[in-house]
Amino acid sequence: MSAARKAVAAVLTAGLAALTMWLYTVKPHIEDRLQDPLVSKGRIGAAVDTPDFSVKVAKVDVASAISKPSFLGTKGKVMKSLGLFVIVQAQIKSNKKPFTPGHVRLVTRGGVAYDETGRADLPDISSGFQPMLWAPATYIFEIPKDRLAGARIVVGAADLYNNLSGETSIDLGIDGDRAARLAAHPTPDYALKTS
Amino acid sequence: MTERTNRNGALGPFPGGEGPINVYYDQPVAPRPPAEAKPRRRLRVTLIIIGVLVVLTAVTAAAGGLRAQPKGPVQSVAGRTVNQGLFDIQILDARSGRMKLSSFDPVANLLIVRMRVTDLGDKSYGVGSFVEGVTAEPKPGKYAEPDLMDTQGDINGQVTSEIHPRLPVVVQVVWKLGNATAPRTLTVALRLWEYGQSFTTDEFYWSVTKQSPIKAEVKVPVRLGATS
Numbered sequence: 046m047s048a049a050r051k052a053v054a055a056v057l058t059a060g061l062a063a064l065t066m067w068l069y070t071v072k073p074h075i076e077d078r079l080q081d082p083l084v085s086k087g088r089i090g091a092a093v094d095t096p097d098f099s100v101k102v103a104k105v106d107v108a109s110a111i112s113k114p115s116f117l118g119t120k121g122k123v124m125k126s127l128g129l130f131v132i133v134q135a136q137i138k139s140n141k142k143p144f145t146p147g148h149v150r151l152v153t154r155g156g157v158a159y160d161e162t163g164r165a166d167l168p169d170i171s172s173g174f175q176p177m178l179w180a181p182a183t184y185i186f187e188i189p190k191d192r193l194a195g196a197r198i199v200v201g202a203a204d205l206y207n208n209l210s211g212e213t214s215i216d217l218g219i220d221g222d223r224a225a226r227l228a229a230h231p232t233p234d235y236a237l238k239t240s
Numbered sequence: 241m242t243e244r245t246n247r248n249g250a251l252g253p254f255p256g257g258e259g260p261i262n263v264y265y266d267q268p269v270a271p272r273p274p275a276e277a278k279p280r281r282r283l284r285v286t287l288i289i290i291g292v293l294v295v296l297t298a299v300t301a302a303a304g305g306l307r308a309q310p311k312g313p314v315q316s317v318a319g320r321t322v323n324q325g326l327f328d329i330q331i332l333d334a335r336s337g338r339m340k341l342s343s344f345d346p347v348a349n350l351l352i353v354r355m356r357v358t359d360l361g362d363k364s365y366g367v368g369s370f371v372e373g374v375t376a377e378p379k380p381g382k383y384a385e386p387d388l389m390d391t392q393g394d395i396n397g398q399v400t401s402e403i404h405p406r407l408p409v410v411v412q413v414v415w416k417l418g419n420a421t422a423p424r425t426l427t428v429a430l431r432l433w434e435y436g437q438s439f440t441t442d443e444f445y446w447s448v449t450k451q452s453p454i455k456a457e458v459k460v461p462v463r464l465g466a467t468s
């Protein structure tokens with residue numbers, strides 16, 4: 046065996062040994078998402094239906110601070126965000142029986158999902174929605190400034206879900222340019238209508 | 241002279257001895273030439289192998305690969321950021337004394353530790369879930385769990401209950417001391433969040449339990465006699 050062949054064999058051996066060690070660290074990831082709900086996709090402005098409920102996103106606002114009106118018309122508390130508030134105004138209707146939305150989240154690029162803000166001073170909507178009646182719902186999220194582009198809002202059902210539950214995923218129509226514009230000049234003081 | 245050998249020698253000769261089948265098995269085999277000893281060459285190969293091993297070990301050692309791995313929890317102090325798996329945590333300060341958290345609460349003997357928490361995961365976690373991974377270690381190996389209800393998150397001085405990915409939140413973790421006095425230096429033990437698959441479903445998620453190993457121990461000086 047020539048020296049060159051020996052060198053090639055040595056490199057190959059080392060490579061195979063390294064490959065073995067790498068293979069050892071690879072664990073099977075069975076992520077076939079058997080238990081995920083069935084997702085209906087859509088865009089802002091259009092009604093997106095599942096058998097149980099329908100969602101229509103009317104308007105999206107981006108703000109750096111939110112103010113909440115207080116009694117007697119005085120200026121209420123102003124809440125500043127470290128990032129951005131995303132205020133999604135939607136209409137929801139049930140299709141079968143009284144319905145309570147749940148697992149509401151803003152999914153940003155790379156699948157990073159943001160639940161509703163959780164600010165103690167911002168109201169949670171917990172009301173149910175009735176069959177055949179569109180009713181308004183406002184969801185407020187808080188995200189870092191660089192996560193706006195391509196955001197989608199996902200609405201599911203509040204009850205424990207299974208692989209036959211429905212979920213709507215609605216593209217908020219914020220492309221890169223618009224995201225940059227909104228992030229650079231968010232509404233400085235968004236006044237929340239409901240108290 | 242040819243040396244006849246039978247490959248099936250162990251089984252004995254085939255019936256029929258010199259029959260036509262055995263033609264294939266009873267081939268004449270040339271005697272092996274005596275192996276020529278090359279002690280110098282062998283020595284050189286051995287030396288090269290030893291040399292390569294020495295060089296590899298030296299490179300590994302130079303890169304720090306032979307240094308002893310730290311055993312047990314990472315030791316840290318307040319102000320330094322430590323990683324807990326799912327969260328990055330920077331302990332800000334600790335204070336203790338008889339005080340009330342909100343205007344409607346009764347005055348109680350409390351120990352409060354503030355920490356800046358950054359969620360490194362890909363979804364939001366409640367402050368309540370985060371607190372599962374935090375405990376105090378008054379004596380080595382002895383743990384005291386914080387009060388879940390009084391612990392709260394804070395962004396710009398406003399209360400929040402959620403920790404969102406990459407949006408830092410200051411979490412105020414509260415221990416109710418009762419009649420005990422707080423130590424001058426508190427050790428906060430941070431449990432390790434682990435990423436794994438659910439036992440019953442195909443889901444992968446981060447989790448921490450009271451049995452999780454301690455990832456870091458952070459020493460923080462306590463300001464005694466605080467009133468708010």
